[in-house]
Amino acid sequence: MKRIIFILAVIAIFQTATAQFTGMMGGQQSAPLPEGFKPSSCNIFISQYPAVNPQTREAIFRVVAPAARIVQVDLAGKRYNMTKDEKGTWTCKTDPQVVGFHYYSIWIDSVPVMDRNTNAYFGSNWESSGIEIPEGAEGDYYRFNKNIPHGHIRSIYYWSEINGLERHCNVYVPAEYEKNPDKRYPVLYLLHGWGEDEDGWSNQGHMGNIMDGLIASGKAVPMIVVMDCGDIKTNPDVRRASTNDVTQIYVKDLIPFIDSTFRTKTDRMSRAMAGLSRGGMQTTMTVFNNPDKFAWLGTFSGFFMGGMGGRGAAGGAQKPPSMTQQIETAFNGIFKDPEAFNKQFKLLFISTGTEERNPREQVEALKAYGIKNIVYHESQGTAHEWLTWRRALYDFAPRLFK
Amino acid sequence: MKRIIFILAVIAIFQTATAQFTGMMGGQQSAPLPEGFKPSSCNIFISQYPAVNPQTREAIFRVVAPAARIVQVDLAGKRYNMTKDEKGTWTCKTDPQVVGFHYYSIWIDSVPVMDRNTNAYFGSNWESSGIEIPEGAEGDYYRFNKNIPHGHIRSIYYWSEINGLERHCNVYVPAEYEKNPDKRYPVLYLLHGWGEDEDGWSNQGHMGNIMDGLIASGKAVPMIVVMDCGDIKTNPDVRRASTNDVTQIYVKDLIPFIDSTFRTKTDRMSRAMAGLSRGGMQTTMTVFNNPDKFAWLGTFSGFFMGGMGGRGAAGGAQKPPSMTQQIETAFNGIFKDPEAFNKQFKLLFISTGTEERNPREQVEALKAYGIKNIVYHESQGTAHEWLTWRRALYDFAPRLFK
Numbered sequence: 001m002k003r004i005i006f007i008l009a010v011i012a013i014f015q016t017a018t019a020q021f022t023g024m025m026g027g028q029q030s031a032p033l034p035e036g037f038k039p040s041s042c043n044i045f046i047s048q049y050p051a052v053n054p055q056t057r058e059a060i061f062r063v064v065a066p067a068a069r070i071v072q073v074d075l076a077g078k079r080y081n082m083t084k085d086e087k088g089t090w091t092c093k094t095d096p097q098v099v100g101f102h103y104y105s106i107w108i109d110s111v112p113v114m115d116r117n118t119n120a121y122f123g124s125n126w127e128s129s130g131i132e133i134p135e136g137a138e139g140d141y142y143r144f145n146k147n148i149p150h151g152h153i154r155s156i157y158y159w160s161e162i163n164g165l166e167r168h169c170n171v172y173v174p175a176e177y178e179k180n181p182d183k184r185y186p187v188l189y190l191l192h193g194w195g196e197d198e199d200g201w202s203n204q205g206h207m208g209n210i211m212d213g214l215i216a217s218g219k220a221v222p223m224i225v226v227m228d229c230g231d232i233k234t235n236p237d238v239r240r241a242s243t244n245d246v247t248q249i250y251v252k253d254l255i256p257f258i259d260s261t262f263r264t265k266t267d268r269m270s271r272a273m274a275g276l277s278r279g280g281m282q283t284t285m286t287v288f289n290n291p292d293k294f295a296w297l298g299t300f301s302g303f304f305m306g307g308m309g310g311r312g313a314a315g316g317a318q319k320p321p322s323m324t325q326q327i328e329t330a331f332n333g334i335f336k337d338p339e340a341f342n343k344q345f346k347l348l349f350i351s352t353g354t355e356e357r358n359p360r361e362q363v364e365a366l367k368a369y370g371i372k373n374i375v376y377h378e379s380q381g382t383a384h385e386w387l388t389w390r391r392a393l394y395d396f397a398p399r400l401f402k
Numbered sequence: 403m404k405r406i407i408f409i410l411a412v413i414a415i416f417q418t419a420t421a422q423f424t425g426m427m428g429g430q431q432s433a434p435l436p437e438g439f440k441p442s443s444c445n446i447f448i449s450q451y452p453a454v455n456p457q458t459r460e461a462i463f464r465v466v467a468p469a470a471r472i473v474q475v476d477l478a479g480k481r482y483n484m485t486k487d488e489k490g491t492w493t494c495k496t497d498p499q500v501v502g503f504h505y506y507s508i509w510i511d512s513v514p515v516m517d518r519n520t521n522a523y524f525g526s527n528w529e530s531s532g533i534e535i536p537e538g539a540e541g542d543y544y545r546f547n548k549n550i551p552h553g554h555i556r557s558i559y560y561w562s563e564i565n566g567l568e569r570h571c572n573v574y575v576p577a578e579y580e581k582n583p584d585k586r587y588p589v590l591y592l593l594h595g596w597g598e599d600e601d602g603w604s605n606q607g608h609m610g611n612i613m614d615g616l617i618a619s620g621k622a623v624p625m626i627v628v629m630d631c632g633d634i635k636t637n638p639d640v641r642r643a644s645t646n647d648v649t650q651i652y653v654k655d656l657i658p659f660i661d662s663t664f665r666t667k668t669d670r671m672s673r674a675m676a677g678l679s680r681g682g683m684q685t686t687m688t689v690f691n692n693p694d695k696f697a698w699l700g701t702f703s704g705f706f707m708g709g710m711g712g713r714g715a716a717g718g719a720q721k722p723p724s725m726t727q728q729i730e731t732a733f734n735g736i737f738k739d740p741e742a743f744n745k746q747f748k749l750l751f752i753s754t755g756t757e758e759r760n761p762r763e764q765v766e767a768l769k770a771y772g773i774k775n776i777v778y779h780e781s782q783g784t785a786h787e788w789l790t791w792r793r794a795l796y797d798f799a800p801r802l803f804k
């Protein structure tokens with residue numbers, strides 16, 4: 001009896017808390033899953049949809065919207081029309097998808113919104129829905145492994161004079177860190193791309209699982225990984241700086257903060273930077289302008305020497321510079337003396353998905369020009385997306401600090 | 403010139419990345435803010451709306467939805483109809499709001515969705531929009547203070563045998579922790595409520611800023627604060643346990659994990675638990691069933707002795723038990739011997755907002771019955787919401803471990 005009273009009171013509290021949302025739970029109702037389909041691992045814990053078939057790699061979406069006229073799913077560049085049943089529930093099944101993580105949106109009467117069935121993933125500058133197509137055994141390296149020690153990802157706010165505001169960053173600290181109170185660690189600064197944020201590498205990229213596995217297996221040396229925000233995060237009416245200024249923030253505010261907060265090795269041989277997409281551009285801007293601070297760099301699907309690859313000069317009025325001219329002028333002439341470059345930088349890692357714009361030609365030209373410590377990595381069958389970047393990190397991190 | 407090529411290439415990369423979302427940026431366009439209004443601190447960094455007037459405490463919402471027929475805002479129990487301009491932008495101004503954090507939703511043709519202009523806050527079991535009404539100087543205790551040291555909130559996955567899955571928890575570690583490698587710390591287990599998750603206390607509650615301030619000023623002793631998930635987070639088709647089982651997870655999986663991972667004091671006098679709403683119920687369930695493990699507890703707007711306060715027995719067929727009967731039978735008779743209770747528990751902290759269901763009568767009855775280490779705290783003018791809980795933590799934490 002006590003137990004029943006107890007439960008009644010609990011229900012009363014829940015009703016208070018949920019009164020505001022009473023009409024809203026419809027979107028999360030369960031429905032039986034078709035044969036072969038499983039809830040996507042990006043779903044909130046009470047949602048069965050979106051559901052994924054790991055064999056066929058198809059996905060089924062489900063939205064409760066009785067009064068809407070048109071409901072669509074926008075996934076991987078294709079807009080799917082959903083079909084309404086008599087209860088006002090809209091569903092559709094997609095084409096087979098590439099494995100890995102994909103953003104998507106639901107369009108309700110032409111308004112793109114987040115699907116309430118998934119966790120939020122910040123992408124394209126809004127909190128977006130996500131779906132994960134399982135990669136099978138190949139994806140073991142980015143899934144949680146209960147049999148190895150795990151690092152912690154620390155959520156930290158630090159003051160930036162340049163930003164004029166506190167900034168949020170995430171810092172991966174390897175599992176062994178606190179067991180070795182006198183040991184100092186090398187640091188990788190790992191940047192996200194346009195429209196995403198400092199949570200991207202841990203949430204979408206599963207970098208914690210990747211690093212835990214690489215370190216536990218001895219493939220990578222234990223290191224600290226710093227993931228800062230690549231934007232100037234103030235509201236538009238008080239923004240004092242542009243996104244280009246983040247390279248200044250990294251060098252003048254962030255690195256000193258990290259070096260005074262953690263047991264880091266502070267020499268340039270113990271500091272690397274890498275980034276994806278726009279973060280690749282920020283990496284080359286930061287590292288090549290501060291060669292006294294970094295000896296290792298990586299760009300994943302990232303900007304790499306803008307003029308190369310046949311893109312013409314501004315306005316198209318001038319003849320495009322030759323590949324050699326581009327190499328010699330890129331980044332204020334950093335490649336012009338290949339021997340000096342080879343001495344200065346331990347690694348220039350360039351990665352891309354095979355289904356996106358490809359820098360292979362530039363890499364070959366750089367090698368032919370005499371740049372030696374260059375590694376070129378391709379992710380088979382993927383485009384400008386997170387599976388490309390998970391694979392890139394998995395290949396890149398073991399090469400560092402050795 | 404190099405700079406221009408550079409920028410062109412960057413734009414090309416951004417276009418690739420954003421092609422999928424081209425139509426979607428309309429919701430985030432800027433528009434001049436009316437006199438006295440500022441972007442809400444919950445907004446994503448490029449959004450000016452929702453905007454808040456700190457003086458009048460009104461809010462203005464803005465949604466771009468040219469093809470929608472009805473667009474509404476649901477905030478604090480009221481549904482506001484928005485008005486469309488000739489460009490298809492919907493706006494509305496709300497009544498004055500209570501200060502602090504509030505969830506809200508946008509309804510597009512009767513479908514409740516998240517407003518893309520804000521960061522995501524997990525509430526009512528979905529990623530929800532939030533707005534913050536500034537509290538003025540009184541709110542200093544929960545805002546970032548650049549002049550004091552800051553703890554880190556660590557994002558951690560641990561394996562739970564009971565859950566049959568890895569679980570995510572956040573652990574606040576005080577700023578001084580790593581400077582004192584031989585010191586051990588007391589631990590507060592701090593629980594969220596129904597529909598929220600282990601990120602609630604840090605995101606909605608600003609617990610990091612609150613604890614940093616209390617510890618830096620010497621008001622609270624340096625402590626570790628563990629924020630675990632109050633639900634069994636597997637997808638519906640593989641869920642093996644109910645939410646009630648989390649108390650077992652706390653005791654059998656979580657506490658041993660925390661004590662083996664951090665430099666904790668492991669005696670019961672150095673362990674506290676508190677929770678809000680359903681987390682208050684989980685706190686009393688956990689602590690009163692494991693008095694060998696905890697000596698301090700708090701329930702904020704939480705469940706407290708279900709039968710008390712005039713709520714009848716199941717089915718209403720029986721006469722409701724008297725207050726004394728309720729005290730003597732609650733929690734398997736934990737209060738029946740007040741002297742034993744007073745000896746065993748250092749603090750029973752009960753907090754509530756003045757605008758929600760109020761346990762004052764029960765507290766008075768407990769005191770009259772002889773329960774001594776009881777503290778009753780009220781948050782003036784607030785209901786079942788985060789300002790109530792920020793204030794509760796601010797009052798509660800300084801009382802612990804002394």
